[in-house]
Amino acid sequence: MEKKWWHGKTAYQIYPKSFYDSNGDGIGDLPGIISKLDYLKELGADIIWLSPIYVSPLADEGYDIADYYAIDPRFGTMDDLDRLIDEAHKRGQYIIMDLVVNHCSDEHEWFKKACDDPEGKYGKYFFIEKTNDPKSLCNWRSYFGGSVWEKLPGHDDYYYLHLFHKKQPDLNWENPEMREDIYRMVNWWLDKGIDGFRLDAIINIKKGPFVNYPPDRDDGLVRATRQLEDARGIGEFLGELRDRCFAPHKAFTVGEVFNLRDDEIKDFIGGNGYFSSMFDFTPTIFGQDDRGWQYFKDVTPDDYKHCVFKGQKEYDDIGFVSNLIENHDEPRGVSRYIPEGDQSPTSKKMLAALYFLTKGLPWIYQGQELGMENVKLKSIDQVDDISSIDAYKVAIADGFSEADALHLIEKHGRDNARTPFQWNAEANAGFTTGKPWLAPNPNYTEINLSAEEADTDSVLNFYKKLIQLRKNPEYSEIFVYGDFSPYLPDVHNCFAYTRSNGGRTILVIANYQNEKKTYPLLGTVKKVLLTNTGAVNSDSDSITLDGYQVVVAEI
Numbered sequence: 001m002e003k004k005w006w007h008g009k010t011a012y013q014i015y016p017k018s019f020y021d022s023n024g025d026g027i028g029d030l031p032g033i034i035s036k037l038d039y040l041k042e043l044g045a046d047i048i049w050l051s052p053i054y055v056s057p058l059a060d061e062g063y064d065i066a067d068y069y070a071i072d073p074r075f076g077t078m079d080d081l082d083r084l085i086d087e088a089h090k091r092g093q094y095i096i097m098d099l100v101v102n103h104c105s106d107e108h109e110w111f112k113k114a115c116d117d118p119e120g121k122y123g124k125y126f127f128i129e130k131t132n133d134p135k136s137l138c139n140w141r142s143y144f145g146g147s148v149w150e151k152l153p154g155h156d157d158y159y160y161l162h163l164f165h166k167k168q169p170d171l172n173w174e175n176p177e178m179r180e181d182i183y184r185m186v187n188w189w190l191d192k193g194i195d196g197f198r199l200d201a202i203i204n205i206k207k208g209p210f211v212n213y214p215p216d217r218d219d220g221l222v223r224a225t226r227q228l229e230d231a232r233g234i235g236e237f238l239g240e241l242r243d244r245c246f247a248p249h250k251a252f253t254v255g256e257v258f259n260l261r262d263d264e265i266k267d268f269i270g271g272n273g274y275f276s277s278m279f280d281f282t283p284t285i286f287g288q289d290d291r292g293w294q295y296f297k298d299v300t301p302d303d304y305k306h307c308v309f310k311g312q313k314e315y316d317d318i319g320f321v322s323n324l325i326e327n328h329d330e331p332r333g334v335s336r337y338i339p340e341g342d343q344s345p346t347s348k349k350m351l352a353a354l355y356f357l358t359k360g361l362p363w364i365y366q367g368q369e370l371g372m373e374n375v376k377l378k379s380i381d382q383v384d385d386i387s388s389i390d391a392y393k394v395a396i397a398d399g400f401s402e403a404d405a406l407h408l409i410e411k412h413g414r415d416n417a418r419t420p421f422q423w424n425a426e427a428n429a430g431f432t433t434g435k436p437w438l439a440p441n442p443n444y445t446e447i448n449l450s451a452e453e454a455d456t457d458s459v460l461n462f463y464k465k466l467i468q469l470r471k472n473p474e475y476s477e478i479f480v481y482g483d484f485s486p487y488l489p490d491v492h493n494c495f496a497y498t499r500s501n502g503g504r505t506i507l508v509i510a511n512y513q514n515e516k517k518t519y520p521l522l523g524t525v526k527k528v529l530l531t532n533t534g535a536v537n538s539d540s541d542s543i544t545l546d547g548y549q550v551v552v553a554e555i
């Protein structure tokens with residue numbers, strides 16, 4: 001694999017609305033991020049992805065863009081962004097923006113013009129169908145519930161397509177004029193000095209044929225992903241995007257890619273792939289069910305391990321994947337991948353080491369480095385996320401009680417990741433001096449940055465050690481480029497693998513449960529590089545681990 005500047009880096013996702021509020025309006029902002037760059041630098045975060053900060057009605061928290069060329073005043077100004085780019089670059093950091101181009105906002109001027117004249121130029125920027133009978137259009141269900149077809153505002157006989165919320169009309173990538181406008185915008189940002197993009201929901205830009213499929217719920221509709229199975233030819237668009245925008249700027253890009261066919265991975269992230277990298281969502285999608293959150297399965301430690309092994313195998317040798325345990329769409333990793341009740345600094349550190357040292361680019365989502373957890377809810381009224389609100393309704397319609405439906409939101413809801421970053425034990429977790437747009441997790445009195453900075457054994461300090469270890473020139477070739485192989489894959493609740501390069505091998509081994517266990521070893525431990533608890537007990541052919549202990553050792 002050709003070496004790239006970003007392979008050895010650590011990436012960090014910021015959800016600006018919830019990171020740090022500099023002016024007391026309860027909403028995190030760009031000056032807030034600038035004021036925390038030193039913290040991120042000290043942590044070891046090099047590549048920083050900002051979730052959307054463009055002008056938006058925030059129906060889907062910024063993933064509904066009304067102006068691609070302007071910063072939403074709630075997040076700051078273009079000057080603030082310029083300053084952020086500058087300050088980050090001064091510190092040797094990189095800024096990447098969220099590129100949301102499957103859809104825009106229904107408040108974007110293109111859509112307003114399309115409403116004024118559906119048969120005109122901008123009507124062709126969207127998927128607009130003339131009919132009096134929306135049922136005659138295809139029966140796809142949007143990701144956030146209900147039909148993908150919505151009546152075009154101001155008309156009785158036109159409908160437009162939205163795979164996501166109705167305030168997110170899909171852009172028509174089949175239209176070369178529309179694509180030109182997108183490329184112009186992407187190049188404008190890259191010329192401005194940002195270092196790249198994360199590509200939102202990108203697989204959706206190529207639609208399958210507008211046909212009916214057998215319904216998968218009583219609503220007569222079928223999941224939006226069904227048509228993706230029949231969509232062909234996305235490469236034409238993505239290759240163009242790469243050649244016209246990313247390649248000439250040498251931009252770093254990471255795709256949010258779901259529903260990819262295995263034989264397409266190389267087109268996406270192989271040599272001259274469309275993107276630099278893409279997220280491995282194998283563990284993320286495990287246990288999901290098209291019928292709704294009420295059918296989702298919990299992820300056991302063995303499930304999690306097999307997902308990670310599967311992802312590593314699939315992407316190995318093809319390209320450099322991006323690894324994560326959470327993002328702004330997911331519950332907190334420690335709440336999801338550690339069995340309920342077992343969340344502790346020790347188990348959180350174990351999970352951190354396990355995913356962080358696999359092959360690929362490690363991503364940290366804001367607050368993950370503190371071990372932030374899911375939130376308990378008293379009522380659905382506390383929930384902001386549109387996807388959770390829909391899932392709640394679907395569960396209730398399926399016969400679930402309000403309490404049980406709420407419990408599903410606690411487990412799977414996107415707000416879990418969106419509560420304010422926990423800076424300290426003061427009011428509102430030190431996130432704002434005003435009223436936060438979303439209440440902080442009450443556990444901020446214990447889990448917060450200033451407490452963890454003061455504690456050498458904190459989850460935060462363990463993350464710092466992991467980041468330093470992966471960057472340590474003595475081991476970085478092994479961690480960044482070394483082969484990955486599962487170790488003892490069939491041993492229940494043992495999660496272990498080796499990384500090896502140039503005749504050297506590092507073993508990462510964890511006891512993913514409470515009880516102490518002894519596991520066989522491949523060779524003698526030459527040097528322990530890191531552990532999360534107590535001492536390391538090993539002899540020439542075995543190692544004994546405490547509950548949730550992880551050991552990283554050269555053998």
Ligand code: TEU
Pocket residue numbers: 060063064100143164200201256258328329387
């Ligand atoms: O997510 C795309 C996506 O397909 C999902 O993550 C998933 O369907 C959704 O979160 C329901 O749980 C991206 C963004 O990450 C997400 O925040 C946006 O809401 C979505 O695109 C639309 O832009």
Ligand code: CA
Pocket residue numbers: 021022023024025026027028029074
């Ligand atoms: Ca603010």
